[in-house]
Amino acid sequence: MFKNWTVLAVPVISVLLGLLAGALIMLVSGNNPTAGYMALWNGAFGDSFYTGETLRQMTPYVFAGLAVAFAFRTGLFNIGVEGQLLVGWLASVWVGLAFELPKIIHLPLAILAGAAAGAAWGFIPGFLKARLRVHEVIVTIMMNYTALHITNHFIRDVISDGADATDPVRETASLQSAFLQSITDFSSLHNGIYLAVIAAIIMWFMLEKTTLGYELRAVGYNQHASEYAGMNVNRNIVLSMVISGAFAGIGGAMQGLGTFGNMFINSGFSGIGFDGIAVALLGGNTAIGVVLAALLFGALKVGSLNMPIESGVPNELVEIVIALIIFFVASSYMITWLLGRLKKKEAK
Amino acid sequence: MDYVIEMLGIRKEFNGFVANDDITLQLAKGEIHALLGENGAGKSTLMNVLFGLYQPEAGRIRVNGQDVQITDPNKANNLGIGMVHQHFMLVDTFTVTENIVLGNEPKKFGTVNMKEAEQKVRELSGQYGLSVDPTAKIADISVGMQQRVEILKTLYRGAEILIFDEPTAVLTPQEIKELIQIMRALIKEGKSIILITHKLKEIMEVCDRVTVIRKGKGIGTVDVSNTNPNHLASLMVGRDVTFTTEKADATPAHNVLEVRDLSVNDSRGVQAVRHLNLDVRAGEIVGICGVDGNGQTELIEAITGLRKTSGGSISLNGKDITGLKPRKVTEAGVAHIPQDRHKHGLVLDYPIGTNIVLQTYYQKPFSKAGIMNYKEVYKKASTLIKEFDVRTPSETTLARALSGGNQQKAIIGREVDRNPDLLIAAQPTRGLDVGAIEFIHRRLIEQRDSGKAVLLLSFELDEIINVSDRIAVIYEGNIVAVVDPKTTTEQELGLLMAGSKKGADEHV
Numbered sequence: 001m002f003k004n005w006t007v008l009a010v011p012v013i014s015v016l017l018g019l020l021a022g023a024l025i026m027l028v029s030g031n032n033p034t035a036g037y038m039a040l041w042n043g044a045f046g047d048s049f050y051t052g053e054t055l056r057q058m059t060p061y062v063f064a065g066l067a068v069a070f071a072f073r074t075g076l077f078n079i080g081v082e083g084q085l086l087v088g089w090l091a092s093v094w095v096g097l098a099f100e101l102p103k104i105i106h107l108p109l110a111i112l113a114g115a116a117a118g119a120a121w122g123f124i125p126g127f128l129k130a131r132l133r134v135h136e137v138i139v140t141i142m143m144n145y146t147a148l149h150i151t152n153h154f155i156r157d158v159i160s161d162g163a164d165a166t167d168p169v170r171e172t173a174s175l176q177s178a179f180l181q182s183i184t185d186f187s188s189l190h191n192g193i194y195l196a197v198i199a200a201i202i203m204w205f206m207l208e209k210t211t212l213g214y215e216l217r218a219v220g221y222n223q224h225a226s227e228y229a230g231m232n233v234n235r236n237i238v239l240s241m242v243i244s245g246a247f248a249g250i251g252g253a254m255q256g257l258g259t260f261g262n263m264f265i266n267s268g269f270s271g272i273g274f275d276g277i278a279v280a281l282l283g284g285n286t287a288i289g290v291v292l293a294a295l296l297f298g299a300l301k302v303g304s305l306n307m308p309i310e311s312g313v314p315n316e317l318v319e320i321v322i323a324l325i326i327f328f329v330a331s332s333y334m335i336t337w338l339l340g341r342l343k344k345k346e347a348k
Numbered sequence: 349m350d351y352v353i354e355m356l357g358i359r360k361e362f363n364g365f366v367a368n369d370d371i372t373l374q375l376a377k378g379e380i381h382a383l384l385g386e387n388g389a390g391k392s393t394l395m396n397v398l399f400g401l402y403q404p405e406a407g408r409i410r411v412n413g414q415d416v417q418i419t420d421p422n423k424a425n426n427l428g429i430g431m432v433h434q435h436f437m438l439v440d441t442f443t444v445t446e447n448i449v450l451g452n453e454p455k456k457f458g459t460v461n462m463k464e465a466e467q468k469v470r471e472l473s474g475q476y477g478l479s480v481d482p483t484a485k486i487a488d489i490s491v492g493m494q495q496r497v498e499i500l501k502t503l504y505r506g507a508e509i510l511i512f513d514e515p516t517a518v519l520t521p522q523e524i525k526e527l528i529q530i531m532r533a534l535i536k537e538g539k540s541i542i543l544i545t546h547k548l549k550e551i552m553e554v555c556d557r558v559t560v561i562r563k564g565k566g567i568g569t570v571d572v573s574n575t576n577p578n579h580l581a582s583l584m585v586g587r588d589v590t591f592t593t594e595k596a597d598a599t600p601a602h603n604v605l606e607v608r609d610l611s612v613n614d615s616r617g618v619q620a621v622r623h624l625n626l627d628v629r630a631g632e633i634v635g636i637c638g639v640d641g642n643g644q645t646e647l648i649e650a651i652t653g654l655r656k657t658s659g660g661s662i663s664l665n666g667k668d669i670t671g672l673k674p675r676k677v678t679e680a681g682v683a684h685i686p687q688d689r690h691k692h693g694l695v696l697d698y699p700i701g702t703n704i705v706l707q708t709y710y711q712k713p714f715s716k717a718g719i720m721n722y723k724e725v726y727k728k729a730s731t732l733i734k735e736f737d738v739r740t741p742s743e744t745t746l747a748r749a750l751s752g753g754n755q756q757k758a759i760i761g762r763e764v765d766r767n768p769d770l771l772i773a774a775q776p777t778r779g780l781d782v783g784a785i786e787f788i789h790r791r792l793i794e795q796r797d798s799g800k801a802v803l804l805l806s807f808e809l810d811e812i813i814n815v816s817d818r819i820a821v822i823y824e825g826n827i828v829a830v831v832d833p834k835t836t837t838e839q840e841l842g843l844l845m846a847g848s849k850k851g852a853d854e855h856v
């Protein structure tokens with residue numbers, strides 16, 4: 001019981017400490033923390049438009065977080081979510097443009113294309129690790145750059161003729177939802193949010209309930225024992241990178257088919273893949289934790305835009321708060337230690 | 349009497365499970381004090397309390413007559429308490445000296461002064477007869493040497509009181525003799541020692557007094573000079589224990605395992621098993637005895653499919669299984685109690701319950717159409733836990749939290765339960781208490797009596813002689829002699845293990 005409680009306590013306390021530190025910084029820099037945080041809250045949940053934007057921002061975070069968490073739970077560090085997301089984005093947009101099909105086929109096909117591209121991008125580091133013992137962190141970092149430049153090349157020279165962006169995907173491949181827009185005062189919220197929730201449930205089910213999940217987690221914890229038990233360790237390493245990459249790839253599809261409806265030249269990384277690492281960390285690498293952490297990140301990112309307007313606090317402050325939250329989670333050892341101390345005092 | 353350590357009325361709970369209940373232990377200056385108890389009795393827990401890793405819920409600790417609060421291992425170090433853990437805590441890629449000074453580095457102008465540290469390590473090593481090379485890499489030295497590094501680590505930090513948690517479980521007989529010398533040298537220099545061991549012989553040989561605990565409760569402290577192994581065993585188990593295992597003569601039938609002309613390379617590519625031949629028949633226990641490092645590990649890994657062979661063949665019930673993957677070997681009817689339970693035997697971060705199905709998780713009823721049925725898994729686990737007397741708070745407790753001996757019992761339960769044709773048991777009783785050893789030996793013999801073939805690997809000559817029906821002596825990757833346990837002696841085995849051909853011819 002106590003254990004479950006600390007699992008929740010660490011992220012919650014980290015978030016509170018992060019916000020508290022943010023308030024101190026506002027105070028020191030001559031701003032009013034109450035006004036600043038009110039503006040943040042209003043900018044994230046103040047009315048239905050902002051709530052819609054927050055949920056929209058949360059969607060790719062969920063996928064990126066799930067991708068990192070899935071790999072982590074099976075013993076791998078997938079730093080390549082950013083690249084897998086980019087290729088997934090491109091593949092989904094390409095399928096969304098190139099085919100003329102009824103929506104019931106076209107949309108799933110475009111999403112699957114995103115998943116497949118992300119999976120392929122995850123396969124390479126998985127394969128290299130399984131076969132040659134090359135560390136996946138190095139390969140996935142390199143694959144991020146490869147993805148950035150390859151997708152840019154495809155947009156400029158293959159899909160379009162030297163343009164900065166692709167055409168919008170066909171209506172039959174779009175995730176945009178008139179209904180969701182109408183109830184959120186025409187925010188850019190799209191159907192991807194449902195998919196994000198479903199993906200979280202799938203990841204939970206896959207890890208906790210399936211035979212494959214039992215095997216993947218076992219390999220993640222102890223390769224020697226897994227091999228002794230007759231599991232195919234190499235196959236599992238590849239498989240787990242492929243599944244992780246597929247999550248990331250669908251995250252890219254959410255951007256391509258939903259938020260933006262196309263893809264454009266990226267001069268640098270979108271950052272969502274890297275934020276996914278933070279989301280997974282804050283969410284304790286569990287499905288439900290990732291959803292909650294993604295909601296928080298979405299709210300902070302969207303809400304921060306309102307801070308300079310309403311309270312004069314620069315929105316960079318939120319970046320500091322996010323960094324501090326991550327710092328506190330990463331030093332969770334300190335927090336559990338503090339909790340242990342408190343508990344002992346109580347006992348006496 | 350002057351006590352350097354007094355632990356009075358210690359109580360330690362884990363989530364409501366009482367691991368230590370009102371235990372008292374008093375360590376006199378200059379004595380070797382044994383802590384004896386069954387697997388899971390709470391010995392390691394009590395020592396972890398003393399070393400500051402756990403905080404007790406009740407009780408007092410006094411060091412040199414002063415009440416102290418030991419909040420963490422650093423505090424324990426400062427009070428002169430050092431601990432050599434059941435499982436070593438060394439950095440493989442560092443040298444001996446680097447490991448010893450870790451966290452306590454001698455500084456010189458802001459840089460670590462390795463020369464000075466090396467000198468000090470060399471001095472300490474000489475003083476207590478440890479003969480450790482301060483510049484060797486941990487990965488390159490034997491387990492016995494690694495243990496000495498752990499001892500040096502405590503001495504370097506100025507320990508006056510040393511806690512040894514089952515130090516002899518991982519050592520070969522020769523290394524045990526040397527460790528005993530080292531402990532005597534430590535006492536001579538005025539140190540005091542708490543020794544946890546399941547080997548009553550060792551207690552009788554080196555200890556002054558014994559504190560016995562049973563199921564978390566203190567039973568009492570006795571002088572070694574007033575006791576004997578039988579008395580100690582009954583104190584700790586709460587009933588009489590027999591030391592020799594009763595068994596009828598074997599009635600061996602057909603060959604189950606046939607190893608022919610087998611060659612296997614070790615991890616460095618050096619030939620470890622050389623043209624080896626071995627048969628194990630249904631209804632017999634064949635014991636393999638030899639000095640560690642003569643190819644026994646590689647032989648077992650080759651049979652179980654964990655290691656590639658470089659020549660020869662292995663067959664099971666007449667079917668060739670050479671080069672099969674571990675799963676195929678398992679499905680062919682081989683079970684394997686691995687030598688290293690933490691590395692191979694268990695996924696420590698899984699509940700003990702799901703470890704029970706580590707090889708069978710994909711089969712019905714545990715898995716149907718790719719979905720796990722954890723209810724069935726835990727049902728199976730709780731049956732085995734009862735049958736094999738695994739002491740654990742519940743089947744959902746992480747394997748990591750079980751005491752070493754209980755982890756072993758769970759593995760044995762899992763392997764025997766699969767009803768294999770061939771059971772390979774590599775050091776099955778390492779770290780087990782006398783009661784559990786008796787239990788395991790009976791289980792092995794039961795397997796034999798029900799017509800299974802059993803291959804036993806052990807470094808304990810007592811065990812080999814007691815349990816086996818035939819003893820195969822392995823030397824430099826070859827079976828150099830097969831002897832009858834009823835007529836052989838430890839001396840003869842010792843000679844054969846050392847490579848002497850004499851005496852072998854009469855038996856082969």
Ligand SMILES: Nc1ncnc2c1ncn2[C@@H]1O[C@H](COP(=O)(O)OP(=O)(O)OP(=O)(O)O)[C@@H](O)[C@H]1O
Nearest residue numbers: 362367387388389390391392393749750751752753
């Ligand atoms: N961290 C923990 N959480 C929960 N239970 C624990 C934990 N550590 C130990 N236990 C339980 O406390 C009991 C005592 O364990 P301990 O390791 O002290 O036994 P031991 O006497 O050292 O046994 P062994 O001889 O097998 O090493 C066991 O039943 C074990 O399952």
Ligand SMILES: [Mg+2]
Nearest residue numbers: 391392751752
């Ligand atoms: Mg122990």
